[in-house]
Amino acid sequence: MNIADLPKPLQTLLELSKRQVVKVNLTASDNTWQADTLSKIGGIGYLPMGESYPTNEQGEPLALLFQLNFEQLANEVDISQLAYKLPNKGILQVYIGNTKFYGLENFDNYYPSNNYQVRFWQDCKLPINEILLNDVIQKLKENFIDLPFNNKEFQYFMDFDLYEQFCHLNCFEYKLLLQKDFPEILNSDMYEYLLSIGIDNPDDSMEQYYNCVVSQNSQVLGYPNFVQTDFRNYTKEMQAYISLFQLETKYYFDERDIEWRDGGVANFFIHPNDLKNKDFSKLVFHWDCY
Numbered sequence: 001m002n003i004a005d006l007p008k009p010l011q012t013l014l015e016l017s018k019r020q021v022v023k024v025n026l027t028a029s030d031n032t033w034q035a036d037t038l039s040k041i042g043g044i045g046y047l048p049m050g051e052s053y054p055t056n057e058q059g060e061p062l063a064l065l066f067q068l069n070f071e072q073l074a075n076e077v078d079i080s081q082l083a084y085k086l087p088n089k090g091i092l093q094v095y096i097g098n099t100k101f102y103g104l105e106n107f108d109n110y111y112p113s114n115n116y117q118v119r120f121w122q123d124c125k126l127p128i129n130e131i132l133l134n135d136v137i138q139k140l141k142e143n144f145i146d147l148p149f150n151n152k153e154f155q156y157f158m159d160f161d162l163y164e165q166f167c168h169l170n171c172f173e174y175k176l177l178l179q180k181d182f183p184e185i186l187n188s189d190m191y192e193y194l195l196s197i198g199i200d201n202p203d204d205s206m207e208q209y210y211n212c213v214v215s216q217n218s219q220v221l222g223y224p225n226f227v228q229t230d231f232r233n234y235t236k237e238m239q240a241y242i243s244l245f246q247l248e249t250k251y252y253f254d255e256r257d258i259e260w261r262d263g264g265v266a267n268f269f270i271h272p273n274d275l276k277n278k279d280f281s282k283l284v285f286h287w288d289c290y
Contacts, residue, residue: 017167020081021222026156043155048126054095054117062095063145093119110284166213172232241269264289
């Protein structure tokens with residue numbers, strides 16, 4: 001079965017939800033413990049002179065989870081094709097501490113806090129604070145921070161491509177599509193709805209739709225993937241938020257694996273107005289696993 005063979009409602013859902021998003025390609029490399037401005041997972045991030053390094057309440061340094069250089073991204077893809085406007089320069093960083101839930105204090109507070117901190121550097125041309133970073137690096141080497149990858153040995157550089165993505169059925173944006181264009185499905189199970197319009201094998205149609213929309217990529221501004229369920233369905237405050245950055249489990253089938261416990265995925269959500277204003281202070285962190 002191809003897309004043209006899908007029931008008309010599913011074809012329409014695919015077409016309405018289609019958008020260009022940024023696929024993040026990761027290349028594993030040794031951790032050099034040297035600061036730079038490149039987009040990457042792990043390693044040591046950019047820190048300008050006169051600025052302090054993120055620490056927890058005990059004064060212990062946090063570890064860089066990822067660094068996203070918007071200028072690099074804009075140089076590699078046409079960001080005008082995206083559904084939301086990204087900055088064309090600046091560096092976004094996420095740091096996390098050594099906690100049970102990878103920097104989350106608990107799953108009731110998704111905003112930056114003691115062990116999950118966010119930095120955004122608008123000007124990344126300033127000199128790097130080498131002296132402070134040398135002290136931080138020594139502490140990080142002595143006190144291992146449990147990340148979803150072996151950050152003592154590896155870092156992962158990013159490059160970017162545009163690709164086409166469709167909305168899947170366990171994503172909150174899917175519910176918004178139904179509210180606008182298919183209210184008759186909103187309070188009905190899709191399987192039951194397909195039966196009601198005379199589709200003899202709804203399972204086949206649902207499987208084909210899933211094959212069209214499933215996306216297990218690390219990405220920027222895509223429809224978020226979840227192992228369990230989209231937590232935005234249960235939190236009205238979060239229902240206006242979009243996924244800014246997604247970091248998927250990635251298997252190299254050796255010690256370079258990136259894994260959110262049992263094959264999980266992490267997403268960082270932002271309100272569109274905050275993204276427009278380049279305000280990352282309320283960046284929401286959520287991850288789940290099997």
